Amino acid sequence: MRIDTCGTSCPQPVLMTKKALDNNPSSDEIEVLTDNNTSKTNVKKYLLSNGFNVKIEEKDDAFVVRGIK
Numbered sequence: 001m002r003i004d005t006c007g008t009s010c011p012q013p014v015l016m017t018k019k020a021l022d023n024n025p026s027s028d029e030i031e032v033l034t035d036n037n038t039s040k041t042n043v044k045k046y047l048l049s050n051g052f053n054v055k056i057e058e059k060d061d062a063f064v065v066r067g068i069k
Helices: 012-023 037-049
Strands: 002-004 029-034 053-059 062-068
Touching: 002 012, 012 029, 012 037, 029 037, 037 053, 037 062
Parallel strands: 002 029
Antiparallel strands: 029 062, 053 062
């Protein structure tokens, strides 16, 4: 599952991530595209607190936060 949160500011990216996971409870992988450091950090913290292993990749002017269970 992949969600694009570019152009939004916190807490919106975390809320969008939570909603995506709530709507897909059996999902064990998610990619969140964000374009700012604060959102990158907050999405990472949210995913870690929900049992995901997190990897972050910088791509162009954005970050891809990958969560895998």
